[in-house]
Amino acid sequence: MKNRTPIIIAVIIGLLAIFSVHSYVKRVEQTTQNKLKGTPVVAARVNIAAGVELSMEMFTPKEVPEQFIPAQAIKGSAELKQILGRKLRVAVKAGQIVLWSDLVSEAKSGLSSAIPAGEGAFTVSIAKGIKSGLIQPNDHIDIIGSFAVPKPVQSIPNTSASWRQGSDMVNVVLLQNVTVLALGDSFGIESRATGGSGGGDVTVSLTLQESQLLMFASAHGELGAVLRRDGALDVKVRADLPRITFDAIDTIVGDLDGKRAMRIIEVQKGSKSESVPVSNSGKTQGDK
Secondary structure, three states: OHHHHHHHHHHHHHHHHHHHHHHHHHHHHHHHHHHHHEEEEEOOOOOOOOOOEHHHHHEEEEEEEEHOOOEEEOOHHHHHHHHOOEEEEEOOOOOOEHHHEOOOOOOOOOOOHHOOOOEEEEEEOOOOOOHHHHHOOOOOOEEEEEEEEOOOEEEEOOOOEEEEEOOOEEEEEEEEEEEEEOOEEEEEHHHHHHHOOOOOOOEEEEHHHHHHHHHHHHHHHEEEEEEOOOOOOOOOHHHHHHHHHOOOHHHHHHHHHHHHEEEEEEEEEEEEEEEEEEEEEOEEEEOO
16 A cells, blocks of 8 residues: 555646646636727728718628727727717728728817827928828828938047948838827818828827837938728737838848748628738749
């Protein structure tokens, strides 16, 4: 019996370890499932034009992972009932999430009524990238900055004098998934219909810190914008967005070539779309 005691203890410890590992794996799986589980929000069932009075049949529930739901999204039947009979200040496409900022304000129709809670309107001049005339209110853009960074002061050999050898150019992604509020001096229906006015001026919705960042960047460099695909809300981690400099550009270009060797595109087939891998040659997988 004494010889069996260590074996019994070892078996019990092993069973406890297996149970602990199994419980941990189950918790991780459950956490992952909870993150991916969609939360229903209100989306447009059909294309809805700006100024149209809203009715129940225009909407449908749409499940979206919690981390991708905009702060201004309309959630649940109670909030849906609150918008019936009201009008949109901008057009909304079928399948698009409907936001409180999309609605014409009942109290006032100024730009301030379209700004999401916790953010403010900031107008910035976009000189590069997408032309401002191709942007519409409620579009989402990424903002990039290019700057001339002075090289560190270096001492001239055998002297006490110092000098700067030119400057380095650097290109950085400053902000991602920024909501456009207005173009030029117009917003809402007028801005959407005319493309706005005022050249490259774009008014976006930002937090106070983000506004500080763009104000500093616009004063010391040049800004460009990339228009996002409709419905694209993802935000890339900084590690995947390298600083572009003359020294690093060869390495970065080589990395991009590899990433573009195979891309995923959406192909429309009738009323449905399908994601298809495409190589650099333009052939999809399965083509000969």
